[in-house]
Amino acid sequence: MKILVCISHVPDTTSKINFTDNDSKFDTNGVQYVINPNDEFGLTRAMWFKEKQGASVDVVNVGGAETEPTLRKALAIGADAAIRVNTEATDGYAVAKQLAKVVKDGGYDLVIAGRESIDYNGGMVPGMLASMTGANFVTNCIALDIEGTNAKAVREIDGGKETVSTSLPLVIGGQKGLVEESDLRIPNMRGIMMARKKPLTVLEPVDAKAETKAVSFEKPAPKGAVKLVDADNIDELVNLLHNEAKVI
Amino acid sequence: MSVLVYTESEKGKFKKAAFEVVSYAKAIADKMGSDVTAIAINANAPESLGNYGASKVLNVSDSSLDVFNAKKYAAAIETAAKKENASVVVIGSSADSRYLAPLLAVGLEAGYVSNVVDTPSNLSPFTVKRTAFTNKAFANTEIHTDIKIVGLSNNSFGLVETGGSATVEDFSPAIPDSGVRVESVDKATDKVTIADAEVVVSGGRGLKGPENWGLIEDLAEVLGAATACSKPVSDLGWRPHSEHVGQTGKPVASNLYIAIGISGAIQHLAGINSSKVKVVINTDPEAPFFKAADYGIVGDAFEVVPKLTEKLRTFKAQNA
Numbered sequence: 333m334k335i336l337v338c339i340s341h342v343p344d345t346t347s348k349i350n351f352t353d354n355d356s357k358f359d360t361n362g363v364q365y366v367i368n369p370n371d372e373f374g375l376t377r378a379m380w381f382k383e384k385q386g387a388s389v390d391v392v393n394v395g396g397a398e399t400e401p402t403l404r405k406a407l408a409i410g411a412d413a414a415i416r417v418n419t420e421a422t423d424g425y426a427v428a429k430q431l432a433k434v435v436k437d438g439g440y441d442l443v444i445a446g447r448e449s450i451d452y453n454g455g456m457v458p459g460m461l462a463s464m465t466g467a468n469f470v471t472n473c474i475a476l477d478i479e480g481t482n483a484k485a486v487r488e489i490d491g492g493k494e495t496v497s498t499s500l501p502l503v504i505g506g507q508k509g510l511v512e513e514s515d516l517r518i519p520n521m522r523g524i525m526m527a528r529k530k531p532l533t534v535l536e537p538v539d540a541k542a543e544t545k546a547v548s549f550e551k552p553a554p555k556g557a558v559k560l561v562d563a564d565n566i567d568e569l570v571n572l573l574h575n576e577a578k579v580i
Numbered sequence: 581m582s583v584l585v586y587t588e589s590e591k592g593k594f595k596k597a598a599f600e601v602v603s604y605a606k607a608i609a610d611k612m613g614s615d616v617t618a619i620a621i622n623a624n625a626p627e628s629l630g631n632y633g634a635s636k637v638l639n640v641s642d643s644s645l646d647v648f649n650a651k652k653y654a655a656a657i658e659t660a661a662k663k664e665n666a667s668v669v670v671i672g673s674s675a676d677s678r679y680l681a682p683l684l685a686v687g688l689e690a691g692y693v694s695n696v697v698d699t700p701s702n703l704s705p706f707t708v709k710r711t712a713f714t715n716k717a718f719a720n721t722e723i724h725t726d727i728k729i730v731g732l733s734n735n736s737f738g739l740v741e742t743g744g745s746a747t748v749e750d751f752s753p754a755i756p757d758s759g760v761r762v763e764s765v766d767k768a769t770d771k772v773t774i775a776d777a778e779v780v781v782s783g784g785r786g787l788k789g790p791e792n793w794g795l796i797e798d799l800a801e802v803l804g805a806a807t808a809c810s811k812p813v814s815d816l817g818w819r820p821h822s823e824h825v826g827q828t829g830k831p832v833a834s835n836l837y838i839a840i841g842i843s844g845a846i847q848h849l850a851g852i853n854s855s856k857v858k859v860v861i862n863t864d865p866e867a868p869f870f871k872a873a874d875y876g877i878v879g880d881a882f883e884v885v886p887k888l889t890e891k892l893r894t895f896k897a898q899n900a
Contacts, residue, residue: 459682
């Protein structure tokens with residue numbers, strides 16, 4: 333089985349979010365980048381397939397050279413080879429177009445992407461990629477088993493979950509549950525050394541025009557101070573929620 | 581040139597979010613000088629959408645669509661959008677709508693923007709405000725394609741009754757086969773989901789163990805709220821993943837969010853930031869959540885929460 337894991341290069345979850353150039357660009361100053369958490373759950377599940385069932389695992393990112401340390405980290409975790417499509421990730425559609433070319437050329441059976449990136453939260457790349465490549469698609473996936481070309485997946489739905497059966501070729505939008513937090517791997521020294529020697533191929537992009545553009549950013553208005561209510565005066569909280577906040 | 585809106589139902593009954601997306605679609609249509617057509621799939625009383633501004637409802641009755649399937653539903657909506665010559669398609673933000681949206685976008689060659697929180701600030705270029713960086717910021721986003729798909733964030737627009745009426749037209753789009761088959765659904769039918777809830781009651785590690793969750797459930801029951809939890813609680817296995825809210829869990833955009841025994845890590849606050857009113861109950865006055873909350877009680881959850889539940893029960897009884 334040939335597996336491709338899509339890796340988004342995103343600010344660490346603790347990052348302070350700021351903007352520059354008249355609030356038109358994300359301020360990368362002082363920001364640590366990591367593998368998108370939703371992608372990392374998928375990568376870890378892919379490693380399980382590689383080790384238990386036999387599979388090759390490639391990772392791919394659409395972005396500039398600054399994203400290569402994130403791809404190297406994925407290699408250190410255990411992926412076999414990395415691909416970087418050398419173009420700015422302008423919107424979900426343009427990224428999906430680039431990935432579709434990589435998927436078709438590479439003949440991948442299973443593509444695992446995160447259900448969404450934690451920076452732009454578009455949640456559209458896996459579905460668009462599936463649609464463009466004609467693959468089956470399951471998102472919000474919290475469990476995945478493959479037997480031959482048959483797959484069984486569990487999708488988180490509002491208020492519960494559903495179990496589906498499908499088949500390869502398949503695109504998965506993954507998240508926590510695909511593996512547990514405790515299954516995530518921290519690269520060890522041997523992994524890091526090996527990752528340096530693994531192939532990282534840089535591909536030139538295909539023509540793909542973005543359909544959407546974030547033209548400016550705003551931060552939420554600063555909040556007023558919290559109104560503290562005495563623990564012995566809970567009637568006051570009920571009163572505030574009813575008469576002031578009008579939410580009950 | 582019309583606005584098409586996909587209205588979700590559950591077992592035939594429209595979700596509240598369906599009325600919200602119709603209200604929102606009507607606001608866009610008014611700006612454009614156009615009308616709203618809704619598509620409803622196996623829903624009862626489709627004409628009720630008229631009260632929120634739909635002038636026409638394409639009513640699909642097809643037993644092969646009884647169970648949600650993203651590809652089949654996307655195909656039905658795509659056919660409707662083409663038939664109506666829609667230039668804007670509005671959908672909601674449920675797990676199902678988010679699942680079908682990218683498929684619909686490719687099918688219609690339409691630009692899709694999710695997590696939208698307001699009506700378009702401009703029609704040309706078509707510009708909408710959406711949340712980004714997991715609610716830590718907003719992005720004003722242009723859509724450059726002929727057809728635009730807008731995914732409205734729950735509870736961000738509200739319901740607007742127009743008192744209008746809609747004509748109902750039977751609609752039978754061709755439905756393709758799908759390579760994904762639902763084998764079983766495991767869902768608590770008597771509970772409000774986090775996505776649909778107006779009020780969410782959430783518990784953290786301060787509750788000390790899963791055996792104490794009755795506190796959260798009792799309060800939630802009185803408020804008709806959904807229950808949720810922080811990441812450590814789901815990682816410890818005290819509560820299922822599906823209740824984890826925050827940056828790597830579910831986003832919450834309720835009208836009222838009550839956090840009990842949750843300190844307020846930046847990732848948690850990001851996930852719940854879209855909630856309108858936040859209440860925190862925590863023993864530690866230094867907990868970061870107090871900086872993000874509107875109302876707070878410094879106190880022991882085991883003493884405060886049962887009292888609050890009783891007071892609310894009395895309040896609800898008096899105001900029913």
